[in-house]
Amino acid sequence: MKILTANRLHDGEAVWFGTNGHWNEAIAGAAIAVDDEAVTALERIGVEAYENNQVVDVELIDVALADGEILPKRLRERIRAAGPTNRSDLGKQARPMISRAA
């Protein structure tokens, strides 16, 4: 199970490619690829967005679903999705409105 993530070119914001067809600022709503075909499709979207200069550092990451929520397997990606663990006032975790909107 994989999702597509990157950082937005102009401000570096961590973003995830969503089921809405946009690069969203929250991991919730990310498009999940469960088979090879879907992974290839995400990969293609990533390459295109990189070439279009929308995003940089594009990566497919492994995730699982926990209570219906997307949970990255690696701690690194969980921190990217939330913000620094020592500062709950920074990053996505400090912006619940954005998280919900996604």
Next chain:
Amino acid sequence: MYRYDEFDRSFVNARVAQFSDQVERRLAGEITEDQFKPLRLMNGVYLQLHAYMLRIAVPYGTLNGRQMRKLAHVARTYDKGYGHFTTRQNIQFNWPALSDIPAILEELASVEMHAIQTSGNCIRNVTADHFAGAAADEVADPRPYAEILRQWSSVHPEFSYLPRKFKIAVTGAERDRAAIQVHDIGLHLKKDADGRLGFAVYVGGGQGRTPMIAKKIRDFLPEEDLLSYTTAIVRVYNLHGRRDNKFKARIKILVHETGTEELTKQIEAEFAALRDGELKLPDKDIRAIETYFAPPPLTPRPEGDDAVRQARLDSKDFADWLGQNVTTHKHADYAAVTISLKAIGEAPGDATDQQMEAVAALAEQYGFDEIRVSHEQNLVLPHVARADLKAVYDRLVETGLATANSNLISDIIACPGLDYCALANARSIPVAQEISRRFASLERQREIGELKLKISGCINACGHHHVGHIGILGVEKKGSELYQITLGGSGDETSSIGEIVGRGFAPDAITDAIETVVETYLGLRSDPSERFIDAYRRVGPAPFKEALYGREARAA
């Protein structure tokens, strides 16, 4: 302190214009990321987990109040209200938008600051003793030489694409506070028997995945030969340093693989060809740079002794701070003040915009407008009259900057780790915070005595764990964080690389393990004056291994 001349000013402004154009073209899609990345790195712009990061140079760790205020302004206006002072005596902002960076650089240029050569495979910011110009034990101020090296190395055409990054550190005292033996080149400014100034030259030190203590290749290099000899070293490295493997590309590997004797021979041969050429430093040029670093007018303030004596009696907290964070100055009426950026439970090296403003104000009012950033991630007011210490202390208390823990176990060096850094494997800051809270009692910390605890979140060792009396290295194992402990490292004039004591500890066990190490030390030290590092060197790792793993080893 150094002031830009016309050349410096136009050089920095030209670079701001150049990079602004590059950013603009990148945002417009006219250049690709592959083309842009080396350009942004040359200007201190990284991409981390949550955002871009901008690393700003603080040459040899010296700042004035106006510059510090500008950093506070950048933190407030373009970032999230704080900055992170690093082990390279620089400052990093963790959240700038790429599109704002040209504006930030323009603001910085207005106060003679920049981000040039804070990244990339070039000669990086030259670091120096943070008490330079103030320390009582200093032979001479090392910063004029650091400034000469800065001017020489800035966009040096021959050395802009080295095999790997290159770090030079300079100290002017026997007591090494700049960790020169773990730098690519370490320079120890000293005098020879005739009173002439020169350097002991160390080469090939470094941390990272292959930690090495530098080799001394010259006991005394006359000051006029500084640039020709440094050029000879970097030229030999540029020619023979490995470019096939990033992890073996630092000069320490070249020294190790070539052998110190052979490499010294090559350097000396190159030096012989260079020494009487255009790189020989004219005495008048050295003395001219030196005038920029002339000590401030330290007028006699003999009332300091009485003032301090009385204030000590009035306040135990002040007395504690005085004992821990105030260092002897070469002028008896003055002192150097360490401002701890290690308040209990806070992220090491972080300062808010308000704290930066407060430090700037103190420097302007009481410190001849001088501030230093130490490689231990603290700030320093190098010249404060002893008579003003209480006033300075009171103001520091108001802004949460008066923690009296300099050189104690909670004065922890920690890299940003996995909370920010794209290279990290494990978090550093929360580990530092928990250890700091565990040892929160300053009384207990003082009972333990000098103890350098350093934490890195990956093997690149930005948190200097290899030279911590106690080092902690975070690794990723089976998807989880694991922390290895090293013991016996030191980054001073008796530098040593810490040894891994045994298997690592989970995040919820590392603080207990550190406490076990500390308690073991307290139990075996010969007397309270025997520091942790001295006790470790006397007894070796066995008692610590036994305390950490003994029960388990016996059960196995």
